[in-house]
Amino acid sequence: MHEGKLITAATRRQVLKGAAAAGAGLVVAPWGRAAYANDVLKIGVAYVSPIADVGWTRQHNLGVEAIKAKFGDKVAVTVIENVSQPQDAERTFRDMAANGCGLIFGTSFSHGTPLQKAAKQFPNVKFEHCSGIVHLSNLGTFEAKYYEGTYLAGVAAGKVSKTGKIGFVGGFPIPDIVGPANALLLGAQSVNPAATCSTIFLNSWFDPGKEKDAASALIAQGCDVVCGMTDTPSTVVAAEEAGAWGIGYASDMSKYAPTKHLTAFTLDWSSEYVGATEKVLGEAWTSEVRWDGLAEGVVKMSPYNAALPDDVKALLAEKEAAIKAGTLHPFAGELKDQKDEVKVAAGSVLDEKGIRSINWFVKGMVGNLS
Structure with a gap:
């Protein structure tokens, strides 16, 4: 029995190196080096900053961990850190799709245009954009009601x-x-x-x-x-x-x-990541606009x-x-x-x-x- 699914944390440098080597053809990025069974969903996730012990990217990575815990060997997830520039993001999303990812997550407002371009180029791939405002038939968005937390x-x-x-x-x-x-x-x-x-x-x-x-x-x-x-x-x-x-x-x-830490308005993206994955696996995914807050448990207050x-x-x-x-x-x-x-x-x-x-x-x- 496997302990979990392979997660490859690749740097932007690795991705760009792979792109240069492949030229105009399909990019052989780190996630493309392993062969998975046909019934395994390959998922790609791009982070705008490094994975740290706290902060925005940390919370998204916890969402990825929730996918692993929930679905185990049914998924294979690759995460790419430090994808902040639009040109790098577009290349990253395109490479993920070309290398077999069926579900791709972008985690920053700045990933918007790159995701839209990749979604149009790969209509059979499902894309999820955190902080997105544009929706396509294969591009959905999810967001948190941060303002509820900051009000408190x-x-x-x-x-x-x-x-x-x-x-x-x-x-x-x-x-x-x-x-x-x-x-x-x-x-x-x-x-x-x-x-x-x-x-x-x-x-x-x-x-x-x-x-x-x-x-x-x-x-x-x-x-x-x-x-x-x-x-x-x-x-x-x-x-x-x-x-x-x-x-x-x-x-x-x-x-x-x-x-002197008064409180923090924290983010729990687990339901967003798990929910989207579950729908793709069940062939029930549709492009949605999800905007959740305190009531849904996406926004939470840390202890005062x-x-x-x-x-x-x-x-x-x-x-x-x-x-x-x-x-x-x-x-x-x-x-x-x-x-x-x-x-x-x-x-x-x-x-x-x-x-x-x-x-x-x-x-x-x-x-x-x-």
């Missing part, structure tokens, strides 16, 4: 902040990041209407040094709670060192900030800091239950933007289309979308 984190931040100033470090000013940044402040304003949130965008998903500098700059400006939404724990590290509160993203980052008073923890539990039940919506109006213009009227909520395309900051956000 914001409530906690509003309760512990003494300055009323929160900081947010984001990768890129795209809707998936802008929405959660807004929700962070809205959560804080629900308990402290005067709260503000200063933002810095790195224009990178993985730059530990730049991220730490950004977090330190926000703390120097008076932000005593900082939240990072990139693929490193650098923001919470900077907070711990400065005596400020830190909010983690994707994974529980408390080991990097043992005294023990220093939080019991009444604050009770309030957070109450608000989380209300979000899950649909009786509390982080983007309920009235909401105004930085120009004091009403964007969501009182009694209304920002709909899914509006959230997923949001390109404006709520009133109280400090910074611009660049």
